[in-house]
Each structure stands twice: as C-alpha cells, then as structure tokens.
Ligand SMILES: Cc1cc2nc3c(=O)[nH]c(=O)nc-3n(C[C@H](O)[C@H](O)[C@H](O)COP(=O)(O)O)c2cc1C
C-alpha cells in the first residue's frame with residue numbers, strides 16, 4: 344500500500360474494488376465484515392449497540408436538525424452523468440495537497456471522545472486509517488494522547504485539529520503545537536465554528552457532556568500537557584489527579600473559551616506552526632477570501648455536520664461557489680453529510696481535493712472497533728471507485744472530475 348508520496352502502483356488502483364471482488368469470488372466463504380455493506384443501515388445499527396447518551400451525542404445535531412438534514416439532502420440534487428464506451432478501468436483516486444500525494448481522497452474527520460463509542464477509541468481509528476492509506480485528522484478533544492495516537496497511526500499520514508484556546512492560554516497552545524509537530528502531525532487544522540458548543544437538544548435532554556462525566560473522557564490532551572498541568576497547579580494549588588472533575592471542567596473551558604478569535608490572531612498560529620494551516624468551518628465566499636488574504640494554505644468547507652449553528656445552508660450548496668471564487672488560490676477540503684461513495688464523487692466534482700467523513704466511521708467504530716472503521720473506509724473507497732468506473736470517469740483529479748461530470752436535477 345502506498346504511503347505519502349510513494350508512487351501509486353497498479354495494486355493500489357485495484358485495491359478499492361478488490362473488496363467487492365473478494366465477496367463475490369469467495370461467495371459464502373467470504374469472512375463477512377462485522378456489519379452490513381448497505382451504508383444507509385450503519386446509522387440504525389449503531390443505535391442498537393450504543394447507550395442512549397453516546398447515541399444522542401453522535402447522531403445529535405443542533406436545533407431542529409435543519410442544517411443536518413439539508414446537508415444530506417443537498418447531495419441528492421446532483422446526478423453523476425454516465426458516459427459510455429469510455430475505458431475508466433480502476434480510476435486513480437489519489438489526490439495531492441501541499442505537495443504531498445495521498446492515495447485516497449477520503450479523510451477521517453476530527454472526532455473527539457472516541458472511547459465512548461468503543462474502548463479502543465482513537466487507537467482503533469488511527470490504526471484503521473493507516474492500514475487503509477487514509478489521512479487521520481486528530482481531534483483536540485481526543486480521549487487518547489497526541490503521542491499514543493501517533494504511535495497507533497505509525498507511518499500513516501496525520502494532521503492535527505486545534506480547538507484554539509484564548510490568548511491568555513497561548514502558552515498551552517504553543518505546548519500542544521510543539522507536541523503535535525514532534526509526534527509527526529504535518530498540517531494544522533483550526534476549527535473556527537466551535538468556540539462554544541451548539542444548541543444540542545439531545546445532549547441537553549440526556550444531561551450529557553462527555554467532558555463533564557465523572558471519568559472525564561475527552562480531556563486526555565490537556566491532562567498529558569505539561570503546561571496545562573503546571574497552570575492548573577498554580578491556580579488551584581493541587582495536581583490534576585487530586586481533583587479530576589475540576590481539572591476536566593478547566594480543560595473544557597480552555598479549548599472551548601466561549602468567544603471567537605479574530606482574523607488578526609491567525610498570525611500567532613502562523614508564527615508558532617511551521618507547516619501548512621487549514622481553516623475548518625468555512626461556509627462563505629467572503630470568509631474563504633479572508634482565509635486567502637490571511638495567507639492560509641487550505642480551508643475545509645464544513646458546517647460541523649450541522650452540530651453547531653442550525654438554520655444554515657447545506658455545506659455542499661456552498662462548496663461550488665467557494666471553489667469557483669478561490670479554488671486556484673487555496674486548497675479546498677469538504678465535509679458535512681457525506682454518507683456513501685457517490686457523495687464523495689459529487690463533493691470532489693464540486694471542488695474538493697479531499698473529503699472528510701465524520702459520523703459514518705464513528706458508526707463503524709461503534710459496531711466493530713478497528714475492523715468496523717476499516718469496513719466503512721473500504722466500503723466508501725470501493726463504492727467511489729466503482730461509481731467513477733461505471734460513469735466513465737478515469738480519476739478523481741480536478742482535470743477529470745469536475746462540475747462538467749454532474750447534472751443539477753432540482
Ligand atoms: C461525535 C462527533 C464529534 C466531533 N468532534 C469534533 C472535534 O473534536 N473537532 C472538530 O473539528 N470537529 C468535530 N466534529 C465534526 C466533524 O469533524 C465533521 O465536521 C462532521 O462530523 C462532518 O459531518 P458528518 O458527520 O455529516 O460527516 C465531530 C463530529 C461528531 C459526529
């Protein structure tokens with residue numbers, strides 16, 4: 344399997360479709376994945392195995408779920424045009440970002456507190472991503488430390504997502520950035536839409552905030568951070584382990600300070616991070632242009648899967664406008680509402696160079712740990728490859744897969 348920047352081999356091109364071929368070749372002897380190939384069934388099946396609180400947390404969205412529902416519906420407004428008598432055998436799914444070649448255009452979206460879905464949590468996901476040649480984006484709210492995730496991810500490509508503390512905690516931010524750099528995270532993804540949690544009725548009904556549980560899950564990065572540890576001791580006169588509840592609440596306040604930074608503050612991150620910086624949560628042309636003006640390297644067109652602000656537009660609807668405005672000046676990634684291989688093809692066609700998947704792999708993690716995440720990633724890559732092949736589109740590159748490949752149906 345190709346890792347970053349190694350040449351893509353014929354075997355790499357064939358790998359996504361090998362999953363399907365194996366099922367049919369082996370028939371009933373095929374060792375079944377832990378759950379279905381039908382992507383629409385992942386969500387209801389995960390519901391059956393999760394506690395009400397964990398389920399409410401992952402499936403839950405802001406407000407009346409209007410933004411969430413629009414995210415899903417937006418994909419159905421586009422059709423992929425099928426072309427005949429074109430040889431698009433084993434389409435090349437590779438994509439290049441910041442001078443690095445990635446074997447797959449699919450990435451693991453940053454998702455916090457993964458141990459509430461499976462005791463292996465981020466270790467299972469980071470291992471699965473590495474085995475499938477998929478980019479792992481690590482959340483600031485992980486229930487596993489930066490160093491342990493890096494170990495599990497091994498040679499796999501990995502980026503670090505920052506929940507950005509306020510200026511009073513710049514020393515903590517610097518410490519975290521240094522740790523991420525040292526642990527081999529190459530790109531910084533700064534999430535802009537979550538300086539406070541959205542209005543989430545399901546979590547409020549369950550009285551559920553993963554940080555504030557008695558076993559304080561999701562605070563691992565803070566609890567293992569020497570600067571956070573020192574500051575906590577100075578302020579409270581005791582060590583973290585002497586008062587886990589207070590420390591967890593303190594870490595939650597640190598990474599969700601309740602107020603947004605301004606565009607000017609990005610200079611601070613630029614000064615303290617030597618690699619590319621990507622802003623996650625962009626939804627307008629104006630903000631995308633501001634990102635370009637601020638010298639950023641990439642944006643993730645995302646509305647956080649509809650979990651933050653309700654009543655907004657679907658993320659996919661915003662993508663082509665933004666791509667047309669700034670696509671030649673900045674790298675564009677996308678998430679929110681991706682549920683199957685055809686969805687990935689559509690997001691790529693509408694201007695994304697990389698597509699992040701959120702809830703689907705969390706359902707895989709819930710249903711089958713590392714194998715479950717691998718099954719989700721293999722299914723999505725396999726279906727994407729199959730879709731492009733049958734549509735006569737030989738690759739995922741912008742020169743081949745673009746708006747001309749789609750028809751707007753409604
Ligand atoms: C359970 C859960 C936790 C998440 N935690 C984070 C996080 O820690 N940092 C972040 O930037 N985004 C977080 N997200 C948002 C995802 O990165 C992504 O934007 C979103 O899930 C995409 O929408 P989708 O679930 O429809 O694919 C989280 C999403 C879910 C479902």
Ligand SMILES: O=C(O)C(=O)c1ccccc1
Pocket residue numbers: 454455456484537540553554561647650
């Ligand atoms: O739930 C989220 O969307 C999110 O970003 C998060 C992750 C961990 C803890 C709190 C919020």
